[in-house]
Amino acid sequence: MNEHKILVVDDEARMRKLVKDFLVRAGYSVVEAADGMEACDLFFDTGGFDLVITDVMMPKLDGWELTRQIREYSKVPIIMLTAKSEEHDELNGFELGVDEYIAKPFSPKILVARVEAILRRAGGGEATDVLEAGGIHLDKGAHIVQIDGAPIDLSFKEFELLAYFMENAGLALSREKILNGVWDYDYFGDARTVDTHVKKLRAKMGDKGDLIKTIWGMGYKFEP
Amino acid sequence: MNEHKILVVDDEARMRKLVKDFLVRAGYSVVEAADGMEACDLFFDTGGFDLVITDVMMPKLDGWELTRQIREYSKVPIIMLTAKSEEHDELNGFELGVDEYIAKPFSPKILVARVEAILRRAGGGEATDVLEAGGIHLDKGAHIVQIDGAPIDLSFKEFELLAYFMENAGLALSREKILNGVWDYDYFGDARTVDTHVKKLRAKMGDKGDLIKTIWGMGYKFEP
DNA sequence: ATCCTTTTTCAGGAAGGAATGAAGAGATGG
DNA sequence: CCATCTCTTCATTCCTTCCTGAAAAAGGAT
Secondary structure, three states: OOOOOOEEEEOOOHHHHHHHHHHHHOOOEEEOOHHHHHHHHHHOOOOOOOOEEOOOOOOOOOOOHHHHHHHHHHOOEEEEEEEEEHHHHHHHHHHOOOOOEEEEEHHHHHHHHHHHHHHHHOOOOOOOEEEEEEEEEEOOOOOOOEOEEEEEOOOHHHHHHHHHHHHHHOOEEHHHHHHHHHOOOOEEEEEEHHHHHHHHHHHHHHHHHHHHHEEOOEEEEEEE | OOOOEEEEOOOOOOHHHHHHHHHHHHHOOOEOOOOHHHHHHHHHHHHOOOOEEOOOOOEEEEOHHHHHHHHHHHOOOOEEEEEEHHOOOOOHHHHHHHEEEEOOOOOHHHHHHHHHHHHHHHHHOOOOOEEEEOOOOEEEEEEEEOOOOOOEOOOOHHHHHHHHHHHOOOEEHHHHHHHHHHHHOOOOOOOHHHHHHHHHHHHHHHHHHHHEEEOOOOEEOOOO
16 A cells, blocks of 8 residues: 655644545555645645645735745645635636645545545556656656756756656656657757756766766666 | 556447547557447457546446446456546446546546556556576667676677567677667668677676687677 | 788777767747 | 757767787797
8 A cells, every 4th residue: 555645734723634544544644734835845846646635714925826936836735724614715726736625624534535536546546656766856847857856957858758757767768769759749859958957967967977887889778 | 668558438429539639549459339239249250459548428328337337247457438527427336347537538648547557456467578698688679788697787789688688598690780780770880880789798708608609700799 | 830822800099970969949739 | 037958069078999019929930
């Protein structure tokens, strides 16, 4: 069974504890955040969350805004907790990309059932979009990369390229293969473009750049 | 190369062609069906499909119903293509046994990636090009050579040459044959070039260099 | 068997070329 | 406008190839 990691966001400590208790009891790993700002930081710095459960009303950054921020980069499922009076905002939320609503007060059974349904749907049981190798942590869902815990900024192509390398760790990849794997199917440009991106990627990876090996006369290989 | 057979079901010919093109380009064998009924017939009469990709909205028999029919008898992976507006039906589909969703419009990259992921998951092992003989371990995929567990660095040609030797272990190989097997077909240089590479290869192989025997007046032979 | 000649292979090195890395200028798209 | 992507150019590194001379193997003659 996958130990799914869930981020619970609420300004009321009592409510957080309640939700956390239910989820932990159901076998999930839970991290708490007291407001949207903290949640945002945790989400993008720590990464690896399979689900976010957030309250609507919060200081600093409310649930809507948090959803918006997360959706900029990630497709992680989001469950929103609403008080009865806020129900009419649901439509608003679905447009923003909220996956599910749970009205307060809720029963623990409902909460866990919804969480399980969503995780089953999203993950299909496995294939958590998190790749981990050689001290590099790549979260495809959240679109973040960490090296030894420190997040690094990658451009879109760089991210895709690194993901491709990590998915094919240990395999020798020709430039053609890489082009087919990372670039659009109708790209018929210069294979040397791969070189450029590898160079930039290596630079941003610091020491770990050495993990991308050059295979002379052949291509590249990621070797953790 | 695994020639997986995929059934693509969609009522729009344009979409079918698009999907087919991507998959064929990725090395798959594709059969098309214009609606659920036709797909059903093909699936159960022809058989042998490794994966089904189907649209949701179709005349006669839609994607859900097709899934239900197939699931009566088969566990073949099913990928469903959905328009944005149908997204909320996903839960429904997972219960029916759909393995994956891809929202239209999608990028070919996504499509092929999902297909590969699913086939990898389902089919399990693929043929790894690993040669093993006389304490020498040669992995064509990873482009790695190990002698008694210790990795050694070979240049491109050296690697190809050793692979050729190992694939033809025990056979006497003339220089001509080796040139044809390892060098480009349009190479018309000196056959003595083989000697040089054998020399370097032997040097890098240490003791094991003796496994490449000289056949005087004829050529070489790899004898583990 | 030993020696010599011829032929073939081996060893080292030099020349040339090909592949890669670095840096930067257009192009492109949000 | 800025970040990103792509392509070009130049410099560098590394590999391939070929050349020379030496060593080894085969065969014949003494």
